[in-house]
Amino acid sequence: MKNYIYSIIALLMVMLCPAQVFVSQAEYFWDTDPGTGNGTPVSAADGSFNSVFEQLTKTGIATPGSGLHKFSVRIKDNTGVWGPVFTNVIDVQQNPTTMLMALAQAEYFWDTDPGVGNGTPVLAADGNFNSVFEQLTKTDIVTPGNGLHKFSVRIKDNSGVWGPVFTNIINIQQNPTSTLLALSQAEYFWDTDPGAGNGTPVLAADGSFNSTYEQLIKTGIVLPSNGLHVFNIRIKDNDGVWSSVFRNVINVGAPITSGCWESFSAGSLHSVGIKADGTLWAWGSNSEGQLGDRTTVDRKVPIQIGTATNWQSVSAGGRQTFAIKSDGTLWAWGYNYDGQLGDGTKVNRLSPVQIGTATNWKSISAGVNHMLAIKTDGTLWGWGYNVFGQLGNGTNTNTIAPAQIGTATNWQSVAQGIVHTLAIKTNGTLWAWGYNADGQLGDGTTTSKNTPVQIGTATNWKSIDAGNNHSVGLKTDGTLWTWGTNSNGQLGNGTTGQKNSPTQIGTDTNWANIDAGSTFTYANKTDGTLWSWGNSSNGQLGDGTNGAVNTLSPAQVGSSSDNMLIYAGSNHVLVKNVDGFLKVCGRNDFGQLGDDTHIQKNTFAYTACPSNCASPMQFSTSNITAATATLNWTASTSAPNGGYLYIYSTNPIVGGIDGTTSATTANLSNLLPNTTYYWWVASHCGSSQSNWMQGGSFKTLPAATTGCWKSVSTGDYHSLGLKTDGTLWTWGRNQNGQLGDGTTSSKDTPIQIGTSNNWSKIITGNSFSAGLKTDGTLWAWGSNRDGQLGDGTTINRMTPAQIGTATDWVSIASGDDYILAIKSNGTLWGWGRNDWGQLGDGTTINKTLPTQIGTATDWKMVAPGVEHTLALKTNGTLWAWGSTTYGRLGNGISTMIAITSPIQIETATDWKSVGAGYLHSVGVKTDGTLWGWGHNSDGQLGDGATAYKTTPTQIGTETNWRDVDANRYHSSMGIKKDGTLWGWGNNDYGQLGDGTKNRRFTPTQIGTSNDKQSIALGSYNTFVINTNGFLSGCGFNEYGQIGDGSALQKKIFVPLACPTNANLAVDNVLTKVDQLKVYPNPVQDYLTVSFDQKILSVTVYNAAGQLVLTKAINDTKGTIDCSAFTSGVYLVKVNAANDFVKTVKVIKR
Known part of the structure; x- marks a missing residue:
């Protein structure tokens, strides 16, 4: 295929170049135009561009995925002017198993194809067909009658395979009646002939007409309106005789707008894409660093990942991402709990890390937690989660680095479900392995397999994909096949019954591409139409529905016929059209659609191409108090049209509490006193976002008063x-x-x-x-x-x-x-x-x-969990009872047994305190050592591993632990004797307070303050009281359980103001204290405060004692805008000169 293309181009250039002095550069690109000069270079066959006519050569062309694609070539002359784009639509298929060694034959024909080998022979210019690239020659071509005719050329390689037909439409006219001695004049015109000599003049390239053959040149040609037009050229010889008119039919149109995308991949809750310029972009959920931008902050618009421009392919898994560069290297980032990144560790990665040193990776398929990849030598490799044998290596053991699967060297493609795997070999056979309870392997059974097994005997499988527990495939004859679970109609056979072997869907033979989501399926046909079926609980079918009724058979989505490639995530879908544009639908709560919203889409909507977004600069902090601060920065050279995003945290990693602003400042309130904060800011350019820039850090002032919480x-x-x-x-x-x-x-x-x-x-x-x-x-x-x-x-x-x-x-x-x-x-x-x-x-x-x-x-303390209880006696012994599951009692038993009376755990007599969680337990001994036992899937024991412990196990070697507790959801928190706060385990709701949602497998310090007195852990949130009686909380907050007046989840600790007990009657509201006046009261819009001395500031609190605003007055009179306050009671605190401080209660109507 690759060599056919360039043999055709050699002929094409003769037709494109007559208006140029000589060819100086050439390039090609697929589908999306990267802009002049940005395509892939094509060389001249003789090694240099120095002629009007050049034969072009290019080997090793990287083809896109199978299906219809636009292949385009463009050339530039030595004056720097680029010519028009020549485009052919090509049906790219899998690479042939044999390589094209040389051309062996060529032929041409007019209008009607006589069949391969029956055209008129065309010779090689050097007399022999013995090269991959040949210049063709033919004299005395017999032309048909006058008028428009199709002229076609076709070539054959030395293996006997004929290439596609290349066709041009030519307007045949009568030969001129006079013999041309030399050219003397030339002209052109559009559509209507103005008469010989009345057209627009065209010049000779060398400046004068003095030869039988002249190269013509004309710049600034004025185009007619859009549509089909006849372009005409006429020349005159030196006898004054005008020739007949040479005509070409041209479709004049507005410049074609093209998209910017090359390919995509949709993960569980995030999306990634590669642009035509080779840059990598990501958006959506980032809880485990799966976007690769060095943070764990979600993005609702694409952000460029690094600066590399040689990304070739990308695959998004559950909470991790993989990509291959054009140099064949493999890169991974994100979640790594089961070693699914393949870097030999179980450590999450927040930016791309190279996996090994191999440079021959061909393709990668990312599953939810297990990965399969194919190298250029056809070998198959797997790593990650393997409990159900889904890696296919004959075991059920996880693997944390790529390991070869078998010895076969003819693997062509691979795809994964949650815990099953499908693959096709180059001989067209289908193979499957892994979990099979729903028949998703397709072998007619429901027995799981941990090595590849062939599915049936067919040898014409073209492509496959897998959903959660269903599978879908296409054969080379264009038929569609599905199997596996079908509870949501995801098989598309009109039922909800499970199928244990591949079943054909309908009788159509024009299916082109497939992609399976979690419980739904997508496909497009060769005519470019898009089809979907299955579950639409999040609008992911794109048909306008939202889960009311499953679609049990393929249904066309919209009427467009330009759908090229489909990428289905868990519940969202990305589709690339033939022009490189992206359209999206489905779930969007994490911004995975990339449209700058969190709004679900039930029908497809196009998104804008992202552009590089310049970062802000020159950062500073001002107006710092015990509870407030102002962040400042300078706009980038080109101010972003979407304003700015900022984020601040008590930990030096990007995360915490975020906000947006159109200004270059952000006013922070409700901060903890005497606490160090870190902050970052990014530009929002509408369709994209810049990288986060670190603004620095600041420390709030100590509180003027003590807290009130016990x-x-x-x-x-x-x-x-x-x-x-x-x-x-x-x-x-x-x-x-x-x-x-x-x-x-x-x-x-x-x-x-x-x-x-x-x-x-x-x-x-x-x-x-x-x-x-x-x-x-x-x-x-x-x-x-x-x-x-x-x-x-x-x-x-x-x-x-x-x-x-x-x-x-x-x-x-x-x-x-x-x-x-x-x-x-x-x-x-x-x-x-x-x-x-x-x-x-x-x-x-x-x-x-x-x-x-x-x-x-002699009971001293007791710590109940969910289904088990721990207690200490006054002699320091530890006792437990309840469920033994996962070893949470510490008695060495992990099976499901109910211990209904207290039993002593080991013989130690130095236990100081204990905490019982859902399935795990923690404790501190009198020597300050930390201990843990029970369930450990989220690292809640803090030993750096995930294996459960059935007896108390010391965590680390430190001896300065003062207190520890376990929450009811897989997390633990502790305070050391120096007053620092530490957390570990699950962090899905930000309950550790470190500004992220990342799990911590060892105790991690939360913030830098050393004044922590006590902790309280709920199921999904945490509270801390410091030595001054101030209370702060973090974590899940949907029901207001943090108490900060909002329902927003908090990933860092936020303070709770001391609520006021006093309750003045409304009809006794004070409006005058000494000479201080606060009016009107009740107030609706503006509140006036006046005094006989200078008022320094006015602070407003709500009835719960929470700060609403602080305003500097520095005058004897000032106003406070209360129009945006909700109705209710407020406390207005006035600070004036000479230490005058008064608080007045005000009613807001």
Whole structure:
């Protein structure tokens, strides 16, 4: 194929060059025009460009994927002028198994094809066909009658294979009646003949007409309107005789607008693409660094990855990405938990890293967690997750570096589902291996295989792809075949029944390309139409639906016929058209469509081609207070039309809290006092984004006052706080009355519960709360489904209700749906859910009243989890009971057993504190060492591995741990004796507070401050109180459980202001204090503040004590714009000269 193309070009150049002095440069490109001078260079056959007519040569042409593609050639003359683009549409197929050694024959014909070998022979110019490139010659060509005719040329190689036909339309006219002695004049005209001598003059290239043969030149030709036109040239000899007219029909049109994309790949929640200039771009989810931009910040528009311009192919997996460069090297980045990057480690990579040193990688296919690749020698290699044998290496063991699969050297293509693999060999046979419960291997069984098995005997498979658990393939005859699971109609056979072997879909024979999403399928036909079927829960079928009804058979999507290549992710789709434009549809919550929104698309929409976006510069920080700061920067040389994005964090890695602005400043508020912050800023250019630029760091000022918080507890979705004055405050979700305010309305800021100021201990569980008062009484409220309130019923309570009459309760702790408490006499009591014996009373029966656990009177502390409980006695021994799954009790057992009574764990007597999570446990000993045991899939034990431990295992060697706790979702947090905060394990919701969502497999310091006093871990969020009584929280916040007045997830700790107890009556609002005036009150728009001395600043807080704004006045009178405030009560704090400070309560209407 490659050599045919350039034999044709050799003929073509003779026709294109007559208006040039001589050819000086040539280039080619596929599909998308990269711009003049940016194509792939083509050499002159004789080694130099020095003639009007040049034969071109090029070997090793890189072809795009199979299917219809536009192949274009362009030449430039020695005056620097580029000629027009010549384009042929070529059906690219797999490379032939034999190489073309030389041309052997050529022929031409007019109009009607007489069949290969039956045309009129054309000779090689040197007399012999013995080269890959031949100049052809033919004299005395017999022409047909006058008029438009098709002139066609065809060549054959020395293996007997004929190439495609190259055809030109030529207008045949009568031969001139006079003998041309020399040219003396030339002219051209469009469409209508103005008469001989009245056309537009054309000059001789050498400046004078004095020869029988003249090269003509004309620049600045004026084009007629768009459409078909006849272009005419006429010449005159030196006898004054004009020749007949030479005509060509030309389709005049506006410049063709072309896209910029070469190829794409769609992962689970992210997308990557290569532009025609060889640059790499990525967008969407970036939780594990899968975009490769050195951050874990999501992108909703493409960002260029590095500066390399030689990316050749790319493949996006679950949360990782792979790419091959034109030099044959393989690169990977992103998630690496199972060694799926292949770099020999399990460490995530935030930017592309080269995998090995091989330079002969041909193709790569990224699965969710396992990878397959083919080298140019036809060998197959695999690595990553392999529990179901999906690597095909005969084992079920993960591999962290590329390992060859078998010894075959004829692998052609490969594709993966979640845990199964398909491949085609060069002989057209189909092979499969891996998980097969849904028949996705296609071998007629549901038995999994860990080595490749041939599927059927067919030898005409052309391409394959795999969804989650279904498979799809095309044969060379254009037929479509599917097999595997079909619950969403993803097989397209009109049913939802599973198929265990390939089944033909319909009878069409014009299918061109296929791609399988998670539970849906796409294909296009040779006519360029697009088709989809299966699940459309996120609009991914592009047909305007959104999951109401599955589509069980192929249905055409839209009416366009320019669809070239399809790339389906888990629930989003990218389609490249023939002009290189990208259109998208489907899920978009992480920006994976790249359209600068998070809005799902149920029909296809085109996205703009991204351009390089200049970064901002000259960074500084100003106006720093204990809670606020201003970030400043200078616009790039070309200011971005989309403004700027900024992000700040308490950790020196890109991530944290983000924002946007059209200005070159950003005002930050609600910052932690006496805390170091780091910040970054990027330009937003509409269709693309610049790299993040580090703005530097700053440290907020110490707080002028101390905080008010004594303790905090957080459950699944709600939180409780205890102030130093003994008052109780709650916030978050409230569907079962767990906030205790008598309602079921959620709250996103702390509200006081009752007026009691003698609360001493508080706990939260799954939708319930409880607490102790200083008088030793026990109180509970919220959900009571399992009797966890302990009042003898299973009836929910909307406000705190006293449990029994005992006054000797001293400590209390909550599990997911149960409570353990200790009395002053050292006895242990439990109630609530008990299906795994987590109460420890020797049964698995729920208890609705406090029940004593055994007879021991030396219990010191207790730590319930979800289905297991840990406790310490006063002698420092560790005890456990409940479920043993994953070894969480620490007794050496990992199977599913219920231990219904306390058992001692080993013999150590130096345990200081323990924490129980969902499936894991942690503890600190009196010597300051850290220990962990149980489940470890997310690194929650902190030992750098993921294997579970069935007995307490020391984590590291440090001896300065002060406290540790485990949350109910696979994370752990600890405080060291120096007051620093550390976190490890799962971080899906930012609950570690390090500014990212990355899992941490070893304890990682959170921020730089060393004033941490206590920690409280919920299921998905974390709270910390420092030594000054300030409270801050991070993590999941959908129900306002962080208490910062929003429902936005926080990946760094944000402060909770001290709420105000005082509650002035509205009709007693102060409007005048001393000579200070604050009016009007109530206020609707602008509030005026005046004083007889200079007012330095005015600070406004909401009713929960949270900062709303601070404004510098520096005058005796000022105004505050309250128009954007929500209705309610606000506190206006006025700071004036001579240390005058007053706070006035104001009502906003």
